[in-house]
Amino acid sequence: MDALIIEGPAQLKGSVDISGSKNAALPLLFSSILFDEEIRFKNVPRLWDIETTLSLLETMGAEFSWEKDEGTISILPSIKTKMAPYEWVRRMRAGILALGPLVAKYGEAKVSLPGGCAIGARPVNFHIDAMKQMGISVEVEQGYIKAQVPKRISGAHIVFPQVTVTGTENLMILACHAEGATRIENAAQEPEIVALGEVLNRCGAKISGLGTPVLEIEARRLNPPVNPISIPPDRIETGTWISASVASRSELLIRNCDSAQLTSIIQAYRRLGTGIDVLSDGAQMKIRPPDRYEALELETAPYPGFPTDMQAQMLANLCLAWGKSRLRETIFENRFMHVAELRRLGAKISVQGNVAEVDGPSILQGAPMMATDLRASASLIVAALSAHGQTKISRIYHLDRGYQRLDRKLSALGARVTRIIE
Ligand code: EPZ
Numbered sequence: 121m122d123a124l125i126i127e128g129p130a131q132l133k134g135s136v137d138i139s140g141s142k143n144a145a146l147p148l149l150f151s152s153i154l155f156d157e158e159i160r161f162k163n164v165p166r167l168w169d170i171e172t173t174l175s176l177l178e179t180m181g182a183e184f185s186w187e188k189d190e191g192t193i194s195i196l197p198s199i200k201t202k203m204a205p206y207e208w209v210r211r212m213r214a215g216i217l218a219l220g221p222l223v224a225k226y227g228e229a230k231v232s233l234p235g236g237c238a239i240g241a242r243p244v245n246f247h248i249d250a251m252k253q254m255g256i257s258v259e260v261e262q263g264y265i266k267a268q269v270p271k272r273i274s275g276a277h278i279v280f281p282q283v284t285v286t287g288t289e290n291l292m293i294l295a296c297h298a299e300g301a302t303r304i305e306n307a308a309q310e311p312e313i314v315a316l317g318e319v320l321n322r323c324g325a326k327i328s329g330l331g332t333p334v335l336e337i338e339a340r341r342l343n344p345p346v347n348p349i350s351i352p353p354d355r356i357e358t359g360t361w362i363s364a365s366v367a368s369r370s371e372l373l374i375r376n377c378d379s380a381q382l383t384s385i386i387q388a389y390r391r392l393g394t395g396i397d398v399l400s401d402g403a404q405m406k407i408r409p410p411d412r413y414e415a416l417e418l419e420t421a422p423y424p425g426f427p428t429d430m431q432a433q434m435l436a437n438l439c440l441a442w443g444k445s446r447l448r449e450t451i452f453e454n455r456f457m458h459v460a461e462l463r464r465l466g467a468k469i470s471v472q473g474n475v476a477e478v479d480g481p482s483i484l485q486g487a488p489m490m491a492t493d494l495r496a497s498a499s500l501i502v503a504a505l506s507a508h509g510q511t512k513i514s515r516i517y518h519l520d521r522g523y524q525r526l527d528r529k530l531s532a533l534g535a536r537v538t539r540i541i542e
Pocket of ligand 1: 142143146213214240241242243244245246247248282283284285286287428429451452453494495522
């Protein structure tokens with residue numbers, strides 16, 4: 121397995137270009153199931169999760185071509201089996217995103233339950249309950265979700281008990297194919313939902329309220345998108361680069377980003393003391409770390425709150441802040457796996473329930489660590505940039521699921537990072 125060796129403390133210099141958004145690309149790639157014609161994409165990031173998505177679509181019968189360096193993909197859906205098997209969905213929970221498009225297009229689907237992962241049980245009961253409200257019969261048997269449309273998909277008034285990103289994506293797609301209007305309350309407001317909804321609207325859907333907690337959706341026949349679907353920049357990768365700039369106390373120019381999607385992240389890092397200049401109408405940001413970082417209190421929340429996918433990276437930064445910081449994780453029940461690893465560098469972090477308390481500043485010392493999940497691996501890298509001495513991070517395949525060769529981008533900025541096979 122691959123591991124990274126990082127010599128710290130690192131000094132970064134220059135600019136970094138943000139890749140396409142993983143969490144925008146996945147639902148958009150699965151939405152190709154809705155069409156019979158070839159669907160084209162551009163600015164697709166080169167990630168393991170993209171590889172897994174294409175392989176899953178291929179097992180259903182789709183054909184695809186992927187120019188990895190250009191970031192372009194074309195998919196000819198030609199779906200033959202409406203099944204997303206466990207062997208793929210267990211590798212990538214987002215395989216649940218095949219459920220909505222398969223039922224919408226073919227009236228049936230057999231999709232493996234995603235199962236849990238390092239950060240939590242990750243149930244999909246909200247998806248299933250809402251589908252039943254729309255007249256879809258859904259059984260869960262032997263680890264599979266079996267969905268069938270007995271007569272028609274009916275519009276419904278859905279109120280999600282908790283905000284669910286992929287739940288909103290699946291139900292938004294189904295609602296476009298229902299008879300009658302659908303209202304979704306407590307809908308996710310993430311930019312990835314807006315990106316998917318805007319593409320569906322360009323295909324003839326009638327979705328209003330995108331980016332707000334209430335979506336109104338009327339059924340419409342969808343036509344395939346005329347132009348290639350362009351994947352927007354990854355806001356979590358952008359936030360991770362702010363975190364890396366702070367960790368290495370290096371000025372950094374971030375390009376090809378969309379600062380409008382980062383309001384809560386920018387606010388949090390400005391409270392830490394970081395200078396952030398928004399340039400070029402938000403497509404660039406200049407990060408200017410201060411001499412002293414101030415402790416802060418923060419909690420994760422659904423968009424537009426501070427994203428749970430940035431919690432681990434921020435926690436690594438708070439180790440450098442003066443005073444006691446508190447970070448409350450409100451989305452997932454087990455998203456502090458990175459804490460035990462950060463402690464190995466000398467971080468003074470205690471966890472009580474869903475609150476992590478950090479005493480700082482700590483002088484972190486390099487040590488071997490092990491990645492446990494995608495965003496935790498980013499957090500360990502951020503910490504290694506500020507640690508003194510050599511750090512080895514094992515199981516770095518977690519990182520490659522969601523970041524396009526972060527190690528190469530770091531090396532290009534002057535960090536001493538090498539990838540080894542152990
Ligand atoms: C999406 O996961 C993202 N993944 C996650 O990013 C992100 O952390 C998460 O949203 C929260 O923002 C993709 O978009 C592919 P949820 P998702 O449904 O949709 C509970 C990353 O690092 N819940 O919004 O699976 C659930 O347990 C990944 O890129 C139910 O109880 O998350 C969690 O506590 C990690 N029942 C909360 O809601 C359900 O039916 C939010 O989950 C659905 C969710």
